[in-house]
Each structure stands twice: as structure tokens, then as C-alpha cells.
Amino acid sequence: MRAQSGGHGDDTHASMHGTGRGGETPGHSHEKCELHLGQVSMTKAHHFETVFAADGIRIYFYTGDQSPLLVEKAEGKATLRFKDGTSREIPLVLQKPKEGERTVYFCPMHEDVVQMEPGECLKCGGMRLFAQDYLYAKADLSKVEPGALEATIRIKGLSGGEPEALFTETYEGAATTMRPEEAGEAAVPGEAKEAGHEGHAH
Numbered sequence: 053m054r055a056q057s058g059g060h061g062d063d064t065h066a067s068m069h070g071t072g073r074g075g076e077t078p079g080h081s082h083e084k085c086e087l088h089l090g091q092v093s094m095t096k097a098h099h100f101e102t103v104f105a106a107d108g109i110r111i112y113f114y115t116g117d118q119s120p121l122l123v124e125k126a127e128g129k130a131t132l133r134f135k136d137g138t139s140r141e142i143p144l145v146l147q148k149p150k151e152g153e154r155t156v157y158f159c160p161m162h163e164d165v166v167q168m169e170p171g172e173c174l175k176c177g178g179m180r181l182f183a184q185d186y187l188y189a190k191a192d193l194s195k196v197e198p199g200a201l202e203a204t205i206r207i208k209g210l211s212g213g214e215p216e217a218l219f220t221e222t223y224e225g226a227a228t229t230m231r232p233e234e235a236g237e238a239a240v241p242g243e244a245k246e247a248g249h250e251g252h253a254h
């Protein structure tokens with residue numbers, strides 16, 4: 053299942069991503085790490101999905117093979133450079149997915165068990181799936197034009213053979229961070245976490 057020599061681990065691959073979409077990488081789609089509708093950067097041993105939204109920037113972690121990861125001990129900062137020449141540095145802090153937010157659930161032991169709603173891994177005898185968390189930089193981007201912001205993300209404290217990572221993404225427009233079924237209706241404040249899932253087929 054794993055690509056033996058997919059170009060991960062060298063700088064060639066990373067340079068194909070970088071600051072903006074310079075075209076698709078041949079033979080290497082990033083659909084497994086665009087699950088939050090974000091922009092994908094590749095570093096030496098990780099993929100990172102950057103989601104720009106009106107309320108800030110979310111960074112999701114994936115392995116070199118594009119399996120979701122938890123943030124764990126990692127932390128970092130985002131340097132935002134705006135087209136008007138101003139810049140700001142904002143700490144990236146761990147955040148758990150909020151109610152109604154588009155969230156990936158995965159099994160850390162079985163890389164093919166990845167889904168967009170809570171559940172259990174049958175291969176693990178019913179272990180509850182992890183909700184993918186993220187690093188969050190709070191910033192009001194509601195008035196920023198696409199292309200008018202460049203975010204340089206520095207992360208340290210990573211595991212997996214790459215303790216630090218650095219990449220830059222250009223803001224291409226705000227993503228919707230809410231689940232599709234929640235986005236249409238206003239979130240109900242104080243709604244219990246288990247409520248509102250009558251739509252499941254059984």
C-alpha cells in the first residue's frame with residue numbers, strides 16, 4: 053500500500069508545492085489530505101493541510117503517506133504577510149474540533165480507516181476513532197482578498213523523523229469549516245454532542 057519511493061523525503065517533492073498551486077504533482081494526488089478543503093504543503097516527512105477561514109488558520113497534520121495525525125506536542129507560529137506590506141505573527145495553538153466542524157475521524161493503527169463522522173475501528177475490535185485535531189492561529193480574515201495574504205507556518209515538536217517543519221501558503225480564499233449538513237442551518241448553541249445524528253442509515 054505504501055509507495056516505496058514516492059519522492060517523499062527529498063526536497064524535489066516539497067518544491068512542487070510551496071507557495072501556491074503550480075500544477076498537480078504527477079502520480080501523486082493529495083486528495084487524502086484535502087479532507088478539510090484546505091491547501092496541501094509537503095515537507096520532508098509530513099503533509100500539512102492549511103485551511104484559511106474567516107476566523108483564522110487551521111493546520112492539520114498528515115504523514116508522508118497522507119494518513120491523518122494528531123498534533124500531540126507540536127506547536128508553532130504563523131507569520132502573516134499582507135499585500136499592503138504589513139505583517140503579523142500569531143501563535144499556533146492546539147485546538148480540538150468544535151461541534152459541527154468538518155472533522156476527520158481515523159484509526160491510528162489502520163491507515164485505511166478514515167471517515168468524516170465518528171465511529172469505531174472494527175479492525176481494532178471497536179476502538180473509538182480519533183478526531184483529528186489541529187493547530188489554530190486566530191485571525192480575522194473576513195476582509196482579506198484571495199492572493200493578498202501569504203502565511204509562513206513554523207511548527208516544532210513534531211514526531212516522525214522531522215522535528216521541525218516550515219512552509220508557506222498563499223491565501224486562495226476562505227474555506228467552509230463546518231460540516232456540509234451544518235453549514236446550511238445555523239448552529240444550535242448548547243446542543244448536546246450526540247444529538248442531531250438522526251440522518252444515519254442503519
Ligand SMILES: [Zn+2]
Pocket residue numbers: 065080082094099
Ligand atoms: Zn505530497
Ligand SMILES: [Zn+2]
Pocket residue numbers: 159160161162165173174175176179
Ligand atoms: Zn484500527
